[in-house]
Amino acid sequence: MQSLQEKASAWSGVDQADAFAIDEFNLFEKLGLQSFINLSTNFYTRVYDDEEEWFRSMFANSKKEDAIQNQYEFFVQRMGGPPLYSQRKGHPALIGRHRPFPVTHEAAERWLQHMQNAIDESVDIDQDSKVKMMNFFRHTAFFLVAGNELKNQNQNQNQNNQVACKHAANKPAEEE
Amino acid sequence: MQSLQEKASAWSGVDQADAFAIDEFNLFEKLGLQSFINLSTNFYTRVYDDEEEWFRSMFANSKKEDAIQNQYEFFVQRMGGPPLYSQRKGHPALIGRHRPFPVTHEAAERWLQHMQNAIDESVDIDQDSKVKMMNFFRHTAFFLVAGNELKNQNQNQNQNNQVACKHAANKPAEEE
Numbered sequence: 196m197q198s199l200q201e202k203a204s205a206w207s208g209v210d211q212a213d214a215f216a217i218d219e220f221n222l223f224e225k226l227g228l229q230s231f232i233n234l235s236t237n238f239y240t241r242v243y244d245d246e247e248e249w250f251r252s253m254f255a256n257s258k259k260e261d262a263i264q265n266q267y268e269f270f271v272q273r274m275g276g277p278p279l280y281s282q283r284k285g286h287p288a289l290i291g292r293h294r295p296f297p298v299t300h301e302a303a304e305r306w307l308q309h310m311q312n313a314i315d316e317s318v319d320i321d322q323d324s325k326v327k328m329m330n331f332f333r334h335t336a337f338f339l340v341a342g343n344e345l346k347n348q349n350q351n352q353n354q355n356n357q358v359a360c361k362h363a364a365n366k367p368a369e370e371e
Numbered sequence: 372m373q374s375l376q377e378k379a380s381a382w383s384g385v386d387q388a389d390a391f392a393i394d395e396f397n398l399f400e401k402l403g404l405q406s407f408i409n410l411s412t413n414f415y416t417r418v419y420d421d422e423e424e425w426f427r428s429m430f431a432n433s434k435k436e437d438a439i440q441n442q443y444e445f446f447v448q449r450m451g452g453p454p455l456y457s458q459r460k461g462h463p464a465l466i467g468r469h470r471p472f473p474v475t476h477e478a479a480e481r482w483l484q485h486m487q488n489a490i491d492e493s494v495d496i497d498q499d500s501k502v503k504m505m506n507f508f509r510h511t512a513f514f515l516v517a518g519n520e521l522k523n524q525n526q527n528q529n530q531n532n533q534v535a536c537k538h539a540a541n542k543p544a545e546e547e
Contacts, residue, residue, distance in 0.1 A: 198460075199461065199464065199467065199468075200460060200461035200462075203461065211458070211459075211461060212458075214461070215454065215457050215458055215461075218453075218454045218457065218458070277394075278391065278394045281391050281394065282387070282388075282391055282394070283387075284374075284376060285375065285376035285379065285387060285390070285391075285510075285514060286376075286463075286465050286466075286511065286514055287462075287463075288375065288464065288465050288466045288467070288514070288518065289462050289464050289467070290462075290464045290466060290467025290468075290470075291375065291464070291465070291466025291467060291518045291521065292375075292466075294466075294521060334461075335462065338461060338462055338464070342464065342467045345467065345470060
């Protein structure tokens with residue numbers, strides 16, 4: 196069976212080394228806190244205004260300002276800055292915390308399109324950092340698609356049970 | 372509903388601030404790579420020799436040397452050192468990667484007892500660091516118990532479906 200990270204690389208087209216090239220130097224020290232706040236604010240402004248209801252609705256249970264803070268605190272922590280996210284919320288646990296959301300291939304691509312647009316508009320982030328960050332985001336988005344499929348294996352199991360159940364329930368009636 | 376980290380704090384008795392006191396200074400720089408390798412080697416020697424088959428068998432599908440490497444690379448990365456784990460395996464994704472294992476309260480306590488014994492035997496780690504690390508381990512172990520319960524919600528759903536299924540299958544027979 197392919198591992199999570201093998202699936203992430205295959206689906207994203209970004210190999211492990213390129214995905215984690217964000218660690219080659221300290222992006223937080225290079226870019227500063229405000230760049231991350233600006234990026235996440237731009238990103239979530241796009242997400243919360245998305246014309247596609249199926250995508251926008253995944254975020255409907257969170258306040259926009261909370262979504263922004265969760266995201267930039269994670270980015271800061273992961274890209275060499277202080278562990279703001281863990282101090283407030285604990286382990287990132289990316290797959291566990293995305294469990295409530297249907298992270299499909301289509302959802303990953305739409306998330307990435309909004310992030311690409313937000314990155315393109317950023318005046319705080321140099322070109323080389325933009326490339327490294329997008330590779331990280333792309334690999335990570337599909338890592339979460341792989342994580343989502345683990346969950347769906349359980350749900351399929353549920354559905355199979357329900358189908359089996361229907362058959363079992365119908366069977367005696369059919370035999371009569 | 373209690374969040375993952377609220378459950379982790381309640382069950383472990385370690386609050387968020389104490390759990391992440393490992394971030395107050397750079398433990399990797401203080402202790403060095405070999406301390407982490409020694410700790411994980413001691414820990415997994417205990418685990419693979421555990422007299423309790425139910426616990427030991429959870430690790431039976433991994434080679435001991437792989438388990439040691441996965442663990443010390445994660446500890447090094449999380450405690451201020453180079454991102455060895457992500458370079459080789461991607462995101463830690465603690466809950467997602469523990470998904471195959473039944474991380475019960477009992478399993479968490481047994482894991483922690485082996486780790487306490489390994490920490491107690493460590494001659495490379497000063498007392499203050501030992502306390503910080505055990506608080507982090509204890510909180511994290513119960514964070515994973517909380518993550519495991521998410522998975523069990525699905526399995527319970529499966530079992531409920533199967534019970535409902537049995538009733539549905541039996542019902543027509545009972546009515547005959």
